[in-house]
Amino acid sequence: xxxxxxxxxxxxxxxxxxxxxxxxxxxxxxxxxxxxxxxxxxxxxxxxxxxxxxxxxxxxxxxxxxxxxxxxxxxxxxxxxxxxxxxxxxxxxxxxxxxxxxxxxxxxxxxxxxxxxxxxxxxxxxxxxxxxxxxxxxxxxxxxxxxxxxxxxxxxxxxxxxx
Amino acid sequence: xxxxxxxxxxxxxxxxxxxxxxxxxxxxxxxxxxxxxxxxxxxxxxxxxxxxxxxxxxxxxxxxxxxxxxxxxxxxxxxxxxxxxxxxxxx
Numbered sequence: 511x512x513x514x515x516x517x518x519x520x521x522x523x524x525x526x527x528x529x530x531x532x533x534x535x536x537x538x539x540x541x542x543x544x545x546x547x548x549x550x551x552x553x554x555x556x557x558x559x560x561x562x563x564x565x566x567x568x569x570x571x572x573x574x575x576x577x578x579x580x581x582x583x584x585x586x587x588x589x590x591x592x593x594x595x596x597x598x599x600x601x602x603x604x605x606x607x608x609x610x611x612x613x614x615x616x617x618x619x620x621x622x623x624x625x626x627x628x629x630x631x632x633x634x635x636x637x638x639x640x641x642x643x644x645x646x647x648x649x650x651x652x653x654x655x656x657x658x659x660x661x662x663x664x665x666x667x668x669x670x671x672x673x
Numbered sequence: 674x675x676x677x678x679x680x681x682x683x684x685x686x687x688x689x690x691x692x693x694x695x696x697x698x699x700x701x702x703x704x705x706x707x708x709x710x711x712x713x714x715x716x717x718x719x720x721x722x723x724x725x726x727x728x729x730x731x732x733x734x735x736x737x738x739x740x741x742x743x744x745x746x747x748x749x750x751x752x753x754x755x756x757x758x759x760x761x762x763x764x
Contacts, residue, residue, distance in 0.1 A: 523679070524681065524724075524725065525679055525723055526725060528679050528723045530676070534742065538741055538742060542674055542716060542741070542747060546716060554748065556754070557750045558717075560710050564711060582694065582737065608728040618700060
């Protein structure tokens with residue numbers, strides 16, 4: 511954090527409400543449009559990477575009961591689309607046959623730790639990210655399909671049971 | 674674009690004496706920056722707001738904000754990212 515210049519907050523309200531129905535606001539939009547246009551490719555890439563990282567973070571932190579399932583493949587497709595990378599190019603780069611990579615995208619093949627490390631390295635994420643998405647989704651699936659069938663298990667029952 | 678329309682922190686987080694939390698304002702501004710990255714428009718990552726007149730310099734010095742026009746200010750994506758790292762990923 512930069513050094514403060516001595517201005518001390520003495521009241522809690524830090525902003526004025528912005529009226530969006532004014533000529534001045536239209537000018538602000540134009541001003542920011544120019545700023546957006548001036549972004550270079552590296553800056554645009556950085557914005558997309560952070561936006562996707564936030565999307566994953568929010569998914570992992572979302573309420574499990576309410577969240578709609580987003581697969582590892584769904585997230586990977588988003589990366590490919592937003593960063594304009596061909597599926598086969600990524601597959602070759604990480605040493606996978608395109609057919610095997612397709613299976614990961616479709617969910618018929620699981621991500622392992624090695625692949626999670628590699629993909630996280632490429633997309634600048636925590637190495638555990640892809641495994642966490644996978645575990646969350648597998649948990650949600652299990653909960654949905656068989657959650658009720660485990661209810662009869664309990665420590666009390668185990669202690670009581672004679673074998 | 675994402676407009677930070679009203680930011681208010683509790684009285685016990687302001688002033689020098691007896692301040693309860695030092696990072697309340699920073700966390701709120703960083704949260705707004707983080708939300709701006711969820712936009713699916715050209716303005717993704719840009720945060721705008723209208724500062725109180727006397728806080729313009731405070732925003733510039735502490736939160737990388739820049740003046741767009743008058744009291745209208747903005748925080749660029751790269752600077753928003755720094756604020757997210759500083760205030761929302763504190764260990």
